[in-house]
Amino acid sequence: MIEARDLTKRYGATVAVDGLSFEVKPGLVTGFLGPNGSGKSTTMRMILGLDRPDGGTVSVGGRPYRDLPWPLREVGALLEARSVHPGRSAYNHLLMLAETNSIPRRRIGEVLELVGLTDVARKRAGTFSLGMGQRLGIAAALLGDPGVLLFDEPVNGLDPEGIRWVRLLLKRLASEGRTVFVSSHLMNEMAVTADYVVVIGKGKLIAQSAMSDFIALSTAQSVRVRTPQAETLTGVLRAAGAQVTIGHDGSIEVAGLTAAAVGELAAEHRVTLHELTPQRGSLEEAFMEMTNETVEYRGAESLA
Amino acid sequence: MSMATEPGTAAPTPSGAPAASSIPARSGHYGPLQLCRSEWTKLRTVRSTIWTLSVTMLAVVGIGAIATAVTAHQWRQGGIVDRINFDPTARSLAGLFLGEICLGVLGVLAVTAEYSSGTIRATLAAAPNRRMVLACKAAVFGAVALVTSEVLTFAAFLLGQQLLKGTTPYATLGEPGVLRAVAGTGLTLTVVALFALALGVIIRHTAGAIAAFVASLLVLPLILQAFPVSIQHGALKYLPLVIAERMAATTSPASDFGNAALFSPWVGFAILCGYTLALLLIGGWLFSRRDA
Numbered sequence: 171m172i173e174a175r176d177l178t179k180r181y182g183a184t185v186a187v188d189g190l191s192f193e194v195k196p197g198l199v200t201g202f203l204g205p206n207g208s209g210k211s212t213t214m215r216m217i218l219g220l221d222r223p224d225g226g227t228v229s230v231g232g233r234p235y236r237d238l239p240w241p242l243r244e245v246g247a248l249l250e251a252r253s254v255h256p257g258r259s260a261y262n263h264l265l266m267l268a269e270t271n272s273i274p275r276r277r278i279g280e281v282l283e284l285v286g287l288t289d290v291a292r293k294r295a296g297t298f299s300l301g302m303g304q305r306l307g308i309a310a311a312l313l314g315d316p317g318v319l320l321f322d323e324p325v326n327g328l329d330p331e332g333i334r335w336v337r338l339l340l341k342r343l344a345s346e347g348r349t350v351f352v353s354s355h356l357m358n359e360m361a362v363t364a365d366y367v368v369v370i371g372k373g374k375l376i377a378q379s380a381m382s383d384f385i386a387l388s389t390a391q392s393v394r395v396r397t398p399q400a401e402t403l404t405g406v407l408r409a410a411g412a413q414v415t416i417g418h419d420g421s422i423e424v425a426g427l428t429a430a431a432v433g434e435l436a437a438e439h440r441v442t443l444h445e446l447t448p449q450r451g452s453l454e455e456a457f458m459e460m461t462n463e464t465v466e467y468r469g470a471e472s473l474a
Numbered sequence: 475m476s477m478a479t480e481p482g483t484a485a486p487t488p489s490g491a492p493a494a495s496s497i498p499a500r501s502g503h504y505g506p507l508q509l510c511r512s513e514w515t516k517l518r519t520v521r522s523t524i525w526t527l528s529v530t531m532l533a534v535v536g537i538g539a540i541a542t543a544v545t546a547h548q549w550r551q552g553g554i555v556d557r558i559n560f561d562p563t564a565r566s567l568a569g570l571f572l573g574e575i576c577l578g579v580l581g582v583l584a585v586t587a588e589y590s591s592g593t594i595r596a597t598l599a600a601a602p603n604r605r606m607v608l609a610c611k612a613a614v615f616g617a618v619a620l621v622t623s624e625v626l627t628f629a630a631f632l633l634g635q636q637l638l639k640g641t642t643p644y645a646t647l648g649e650p651g652v653l654r655a656v657a658g659t660g661l662t663l664t665v666v667a668l669f670a671l672a673l674g675v676i677i678r679h680t681a682g683a684i685a686a687f688v689a690s691l692l693v694l695p696l697i698l699q700a701f702p703v704s705i706q707h708g709a710l711k712y713l714p715l716v717i718a719e720r721m722a723a724t725t726s727p728a729s730d731f732g733n734a735a736l737f738s739p740w741v742g743f744a745i746l747c748g749y750t751l752a753l754l755l756i757g758g759w760l761f762s763r764r765d766a
Contacts, residue, residue, distance in 0.1 A: 219602045220595055221765040236602040239503040247599055253592035255520060262519035263596075269512040270600040272500055310596065315497050 171196055171349055172217060172318065176226035179212050179373075186212045188373040189226070194351045194366075196317070199344045201364030201381065202353035203457065209373035210353040211250050214322045217351075218247055230318055242271040242314030248307040250322040250353075256296025260287055260306050263295055264313060273314055281309040300327030308339070318349040325359060337363045357457035361385060369460065376460055388460060389450055392425040393432050396445035403441045410435055421445070509601055509610035516593075517618060522583055530576035531626055534663075537569030538630035539637060546641040559725075562645040563655045566634020567627060567722040573663055574691065574718065577619055578670030582683040584615045585674030594766050604762040608675065612754060616668050623663035631656045651724035658721040658739055662746065666691075666714060669750040675757030691715050711735065714749065717742035 172194040179187040187209040194200045204210050215221040217228050219235035230238065230245055238244050254263050264278045282288045285305040290298070295306060304327055311319055321340070325333045340363055344350045354360050360367060360381070367384050369377040377384060397403050400422060407414050412426040424432055429448040436443050517523050542565055549557075588594040601607050631647075638644040645652045670687045677683040694713055698706050710716050721739045737745065 215595075215765070218595075218599045220598055222763070238602070240500060241504070241602060242600050243497065243500070245599075249592075249595055249599075251592050251595070253594075253596040255516075255587060255591040255593050257520045257522065258516075259519070262515065266512045266515040266519070267596060267600050269515055270508050270597075271504055272508055273497055277497055 171232070172228070172230055172351060173232075174213070174217070174226065174228040177213065177216060177223055177228055178225035179209070179216060179221060180224050186373050187216070187223075190370065190373065190375055191226075192368045192375060192378055194349055194368070196349040197344055197347050198365040199340050199350045199352060199363055201360035201367040202351055202370070203357060203360055203367055204353075204355065204370040204376075205458070206355050208355075208370050210355075210370065211322055212373075213370075214247070214249065214320055214351075214353060217320060218245070218249075240271045240314070242267065242273065242316065244314070244316050245318045245320065246311030246314060246316040247320040248304075248311045248322060248324055250326070252303055252307070253310075254295040254303065254306060257294055259292050260295055260298075260309075261291040263306065264310060267310055267313055271314055277313060277315070281312045284312065285309040301329065301332050304328060304332070308336070316348070319343055319351070321350070321352045323353055323355070325354070325356075333359070357454050369457075371460070388457065391428070392423050392449045393427065393429045394445065394447045394449050395422045395424060395432060395436075395443060396420065397422070397436070397441055397443050399441045402439060403436060406435050406439050406441070407432065423449070504601055504603075506606060506610055506613075509607060510614050512597075512600075513611050513614040517584065517614060520587070522587070523580065526576055526580040526583070527622055530573050530580070530622065533572035533576050534567075534569040534626040535630045535633060537572060538566045538634045541568035542566050542634035542637040546638050549642045560643060561723050561725055562635060562638050562643055563631065563652050564719075564723040566631045566638075566645075567655070567659050569630060570627075570659055570663065570718060570722050571691075571715065573623070573626065574666045575688065577623065577663055577667040578687045578691075579684055581615060581619070581667040581669075581671035582674040582680060582687060584611065584671055586678060586680040586683055589678045590680060598766045605758055608754075608758050608761050612668060612671060615671055616664060619667040620660070620664045623667075624657065624660035627656050627660040627663070645724065649724070654739060655722055655724050658743065659718070662718045662721045662743060665743070665746050665750050666718065669714070669746075669753060672750060672753035672757045675761055676753065707735070711737050711742070712745065714746055717746050 174190055174192050177187055177190040178185070190209070190213060202210055202213070212221060216223050217230065217235065227234070229235075235241065235245070258266075260282065261278060264281065265275065267273075268275065268278055279288070282291050285308050287302065287305055287309060290302065295303065298306065304324065308321075308324065311321065321336075324336050324340075328336060337359075340350055340352055344365070352360075352364065364381050367377070367379060367381050368375070369384070379387075394417075395403065400416070400420070404414050404416070404422065407422075407424055407427065410427065410431075412424050412432075414425075415423045417423060427435075429446055433443065433446055436446075542562075545560075545565055588597060597607060598604065631645075635644045635646070647653045647656065669690075670683070673686050673690075674680075674683040677686055691714055695710075695715060698709055698713070701709070716736065720736050720742050736742070
């Protein structure tokens with residue numbers, strides 16, 4: 171369980187995280203979505219006590235991170251930036267972390283096995299590819315067998331197979347009852363991985379909901395219509411309770427009615443239609459629109 | 475760059491059981507024991523430590539050997555004043571200054587390598603008590619530096635005296651001031667290395683911290699030369715380099731510094747410890763406040 175309350179972080183005049191409140195519950199994969207630079211990594215660092223908040227609080231299992239008696243046994247984290255000395259072997263990197271929390275050496279072998287790095291355990295981490303480095307980071311996160319896991323952009327630098335592996339791992343960790351918090355700027359990746367989602371833009375909370383609700387709401391259907399009798403049809407549709415916007419090319423976007431209902435209303439009022447197309451916005455588009463500064467608050471209203 | 479086809483790596487096994495861990499529960503809290511053990515692992519598992527310590531050994535023992543061998547060779551050509559003032563102990567410790575630089579670089583790296591590699595974030599996520607982290611890092615590095623320094627200064631002294639023996643006067647550890655000079659020089663080296671470590675904490679960048687460290691040893695005396703002689707004489711005794719040189723000498727090497735009054739070896743050493751402690755406290759304060 172992670173709880174953030176009014177979390178705020180400023181860097182000079184820039185507000186990186188702005189009054190952010192959210193909860194991450196155990197047993198679910200919670201996606202942390204936002205465009206690059208929206209404050210995800212800063213928030214992750216504040217959860218881990220690496221960055222000091224300018225306002226608000228954040229707790230893990232009801233306690234501030236610095237009060238955890240054995241931090242690695244309770245929280246494991248993969249941070250976005252690499253945190254491995256290039257001259258140290260994978261094994262020794264994990265060893266120096268294990269020692270801080272009295273984690274037995276045999277656990278190092280277990281996590282290396284789990285991420286598939288056993289054969290290169292004695293190689294210097296500087297020789298690792300991006301994908302191997304990422305897996306070493308995941309091994310470090312799992313070292314203390316923690317109940318809370320933070321992954322900042324875990325699929326960065328991974329190929330499709332690696333991405334699939336991370337996805338399965340996250341789901342598995344959540345199914346074991348752990349709290350799993352994963353950041354990403356890729357909406358589609360999160361749509362298939364996360365059960366719950368926290369969306370931020372410019373450091374502010376935009377939405378916090380179950381993934382399925384978020385998808386349904388953010389890809390709400392609309393119908394595109396073309397007609398020589400635009401004025402008549404617009405009046406009819408508005409009277410029927412639809413939201414109507416006229417596109418710059420003369421097409422009409424209708425929200426709140428199905429294509430069938432629009433066609434029937436047109437026939438009833440003897441309106442000729444040249445086009446009647448159901449539209450479904452892509453999740454990626456919806457996400458980009460939502461996190462765009464101009465629609466920040468509209469997003470919050472419709473989803474909060 | 476397929477994960478499964480990277481040479482030497484097995485396919486990851488998400489079907490394996492991450493939950494089936496073998497970690498026995500522990501009561502209590504992480505503490506200095508855990509952190510010191512981890513700091514020791516960090517220090518011994520990077521090549522830069524081995525390299526820097528090897529170069530330090532060459533500097534302290536090698537330069538001491540060269541200096542004493544040259545003295546022995548040229549003894550008959552030397553003037554009477556040089557012969558009267560000859561301090562065989564100080565001569566065998568001639569590598570002190572380069573040793574300070576080498577060990578100081580290791581002290582800087584012990585901290586700045588954590589910043590340049592990003593390991594500092596892993597370190598502080600594993601142990602958020604920053605004062606304790608820094609104290610353990612300084613303690614472990616200090617212990618390694620102390621053992622290294624003492625072994626090297628005694629080795630340089632013993633080898634140097636062997637090279638002098640038979641041709642020139644030489645010293646034994648039983649003579650007045652000799653044991654103090656040799657053991658004290660080891661202590662001085664250690665404190666100077668911790669001084670460098672503290673600069674690493676404050677500055678965080680390798681190049682910047684090494685520059686600041688070398689400047690505080692080498693550039694301060696140069697700056698002082700621009701001042702009137704009266705000020706030079708008053709200030710010289712506070713310079714780390716002068717304090718170290720005073721410690722390495724069995725007699726007061728006043729003639730080297732234009733008859734400026736120097737502190738006694740242990741007073742000078744206490745002042746050097748004061749500088750280092752002050753820098754460590756400033757570093758600790760910054761370290762516990764700054765974002766990692």
